[in-house]
Amino acid sequence: MSTVLFYILGFTALAATLMCITRRNPVHAVIYLVNAFFALALLFYLLGAPLVAAWEVIIYAGAIMVLFLFIIMMLELAPMHTPAGPGWKRWGPVAALSLILLCCTILMVAVDTGSSQSVPFFYVSPRVFGTVLFKKYPLAVQVVSFQLLFAAVGAYYVGRSERLADREDKS
């Protein structure tokens, strides 16, 4: 049952991603991507990572994609303003390149005997997750939180200097 679900979800995610990356309208692309992320979140759940699945929905589908939408709207990249997307001339070689790379990867995976074994269901409860996270990686948690702080400050700085620049332009 879960195996079948896995394949269904997997192909859904791939299809959504494919649609996402080929859209010319970024709003559409974001919507498809949200779709893909939902599928992915379910995949995570199937693989025994409920916490990651939840965060995938909350952070990616929820926060980040909304952020994208905000920006798209803020910059008024509405459909009529959308720049012409790449044509086949551009997609052709890129697709070929990507396919070659994918084939290489799959070949490598195929020849590696170790990867043919089945993945057991390995459930990680939030309790275990939290314990390992804070016991084993306290330093990494610190570093990542600082990273987030810096990102916030940085984003603020970039935005602020923009306003200053605007003011300078007007004066």
Add this chain to the structure above:
Amino acid sequence: MIVPMSHILAFSGAMFFMGFACVLAQRNLIMILIGVEVMLNAVGLTLVGASALWGQVDGQIFVIFLMAMTSAEVSISLAMVVYLHRRSKTLEADAFSGMKG
């Protein structure tokens, strides 16, 4: 779950290269960023799969770190997208070649 690891890897690989193709093919900065997001998520899938395969929590933990880093990256890069759009009224990636040698 009776999925072989290779299939998980194949899925994530396919997703990764879709994102990769997006980054290469699209000219719009927003779309490029979206491609990057796709690639990152593909990596997340691999990590979770590996975590399940070896029965270790660490893989999932790294997905969390990955998400945190991604949100940091996205906030900065979107701020810069805004900045750049304000400056040159375009989001064409090729319009920004200030690093030309």
Add this chain to the structure above:
Amino acid sequence: MNLEPITFPWLTLLIVLPLLAAALSLVLRKHPVFSRWLALGITLAVLAITIGIFIVADGRGGWLLYEDYPWIASFGIRYTLGLDGISLLLVLLTAFTQVLAILISWHRKYQMAVFYSMLLFMEAGIMGVFLSLDLFLFYLFWEVMLIPMFFLIGVWGHERRVYAAVKFFIFTMAGSLLMLLAIIALYLLHGQQTGDYSFALAALKNTSIPPALEPWLYAAFVLAFAVKVPLVPLHTWLPDAHTEAPTAGSLDLAGLLLKTGLYGLIRIAFPLFPEMAAASLPLLAAFALFGIFYAAWIAYAQIDAKRLIAYSSVAHVGFMVLGLCAWNVTAMEGSILLMFSHGITTGALFLMMGMIHHRTESREIGRLGGIWGKAPVLSAFFLFFALASLGLPGLNNFVGEILILLGAFHANPLWGALAMGGVVFAAAYMLRLVQGVIWGPSEGRTEEITWTDLHPRELLILAPLAVLVLWIGLYPETFLAPIREPVRNLLEGASLVAMKGGLP
């Protein structure tokens, strides 16, 4: 290594004195007159110390002075200085030359204090090269002496100074980087074999090097030194550098910098790789012989007098390298003596060209001529040094050359016979120079300007040089005695720190 350090660090003084003076004169660059007298005083003091050592040493062999302190202990780098007869001669030459360099630049206008500071820096660097027995220290000084020279040529040189300075820098730098690689390789090899990570020359001598690696390391050292020597075909930086450098710079280049390359061969490359050295001697000799003729031939075609003298230097170092290659006592002693002699004669010729250029603002052989009628004393000195340079018996170069020739002939009759032929070439270009500068009708620049013969300061510069020329030419024993034992040790491959000298 278990020698007791001598109580007073005379050798360190030789390096530190000029270094301090250089720094001081750089700081006080608003007071050029002060820095001039400071430079003169310090160089004279250094000269006095070296002469003192020379007199006290009295031709004794072994290490006359030796200093050894740990420096960067974690890498096994030590501050090891040692003075034996060979370095003594070269240190003496350095101290002496530098006094003249200061004196000849007495009235330089542009950034005088910095100029003197550069000269002093260079003195420190060259002294360090001649004294250090730790390869790391050696390399450090090797680079230190490069930098002031670069500025001397690049800032105070003649028309094409930047080109010449950059060329000089790239050539020597390319060589010395190779040497650095080889030094580090040796250091690591020695460390892995013995567990004693050390840069000391005496220790590295005992490293057993894998046969596959040995030629490469040796080649790196020899290449670095051959560029500095310079051995044809690595010589093309030299004519440009010599020609474009200010007089003091040419003097230092010809008198000292070239000697550092030869000294490196004697002190480092040959003792470190005795078997490789023995195998490569015929090849080096072939290059040297080729250089003698090639450079002399080219010298003959020169229009610029300074360039002619520069090429004559290349021919002379060909003789010196040949002397080293003959690998016997006579030739080796001749080679070292010729190093000393060449510093004096070629230095003197450059000084004189500087004086003539100062008066006429021309170095072109075709535009000078007939100076004898205008300034006989100057011309007489010029003739005298030119004769010394072409190897007239009784003057200094002859002694070195004949010893080299005798030794080379003994080692391989063909070398000696061919090199003897180089003597005619030397006469050809030197006489052309003399002919173009002091004989002939006085026309062109010679006629346009009002001449003053040598003034006292110039006489003060040239007279000691002339005395030395005659001294070495007629009684070379004074200068042969100190190198006798070091040369024997070198040839017998004796340990570098075998004997303790004996100075109070």
Add this chain to the structure above:
Amino acid sequence: MNPNLLFIIPLLPLAAAVVNAVAGQFLPRRLSEGIAVGAVGFSTIATLLLWPLVDAEGVRAELYTWIASGDLRIPVEIVFDPLSASMTLMVVFVSTLIHLYAVGYMREERDYARFFALLNLFVFAMLTIVLADNLLLLFLGWEGVGFCSYALIGYWYREKKNADAGRKAFLVTRTGDVFLGIALLWLFSLTGTLSITGINQAAFDFGSGTLLLLTLLLLAGACGKSAQLPLMTWLPDAMAGPTPVSALIHAATMVTAGVYLLARLFPLVSLSSTGMAVIAAIGAASALYAASCAVAQREIKKVLAYSTMSQVGFMFLAIGVGAVGAAMFHLFTHAFFKALLFMGAGCAIHLTGENDIFRMGGLGRRAPLVFWTFLAGALCLAGAPLTSGFFSKDAILLATFAGGGVFQRILWGVAAATALLTVFYTFRLVYLVFAGSPRAAGEAHRLPGVMRWTLPPLAVLALAGGLLNLPVAWGGSGVLNSFLGRFAGREIHASHALEWGLAGLATLLFVLGWLLARLRYRPFPEERISPARDFLLRGWEADRLVSAVIVRPFTSLARILWQRGDRKGIDGFLEGTGHLLMAMGEGLRRATTGRLHSYLGGFAWGLIALLGWMLLRYAF
């Protein structure tokens, strides 16, 4: 007597040279001249006083060790044996007279200090050659002579021609010196010593090939200094110097150095019969060549220059046939009469202000003293019976003839022909300069007494010089030969009848040559220009040959090496490398477009390569 006193002989001129060089300009002229002449004069006196020291084995004196290194030890050592003693006496005596003459000749020169310093140095260098018992010390003198000739020939440096002549002399002789130098290196390598005595003793052990090569090298060295074929081109040009210098170079010092060197090393040289034959052949060829050139010369000093070359050729011939005694005999007599001739020629030039003999004439009546003394010298040169030249030349012809073989007979024939030519050109000179009516247009000078009165003593010596070595057949006892003893070379075995016969033939040749010259030049001849004469005038075009074969290729090759080899080749290669690197940098600069996609594309291709490589590693 202390042998160390011998050092006075060479050191006196040296001291005078140093004084004149350093302080000469500040000294009063008389003092400067006095020092120069006095030094050489005292040297002569010292030689005479020290004469008793001479013994057959030679007296040695060592001053100090000049160079010591390894097995090499070069002492400053001189040897006073019959050979060097007699040579020394000749050198200092003739030099004294020449110095005296020079005082008069250079009366109007302002740069006298340089002149006298160099002149004294010249004498010192020559004495070093003569007295040295060490080849390296000899080499010092050898090169010193070369330098002094260079500086003296180019004494009037303001004219490029003179300076060039000096340079030519130095370079050509130095080419010879190289061969001597190689011989020196070889001898040291073979024997471990450079002592002439030691080398002569060790020579018996050398192989024949070695001996031949060594002899040829020494010969080449000697040829350079003595202006023999093929290194003779400098000598005619050397006439650019002041006349006393010419006299010094030709009569007493430089050109005889080569002969002396071979005489000194005769024990070594004589061991190689082929080498000896070459020496004789070179001598004879040079003699004939120079005599033929002398016949056509117009300048008085050039006639004498070629005659010197010719006479030195005779000396080489003598050495080549083993008659060192005869060679030295001719060397001495030649020194006397050639000095006399040059000084006489100097007087003639002074009196007429002309160099060209076709524009002189009539001097016989104007200056009888000069005429008679010059005539005395000319007679000696021509070999008039009973003069010194007659005896010395005869000795050489006899020695050659007595050699016996066909080769020697041919050499004898050449020498006899040369003798005839010698008579002819000598009398041509005498008739053109002294007979007829004055044709000079130049400015005449008054002749200082000191110039005139140095001539008679030499004239007497030249005429009576034959007594020095009067052959037994003439009732003499061969004083010089017996004095030289073992240095005199091989014994000549010839019957008195042969001697008388050859003497008669020589007389015949003399008369014939005289008559021919008288017939042709007694009445002043019209100048005739013919290609043959021009060919001889320019010394068989030797200068042009040397210029075409050596000088011009040398110069152009020098320029080619510089421009093509150094500039284009080495610098070009290095600068090319530099340009290549710059071009590569430029290419890289272009590759950095600043566009995101090109970077990402590169990233993708790199990824492909990486993956492919890993795949290959997996697969195989």
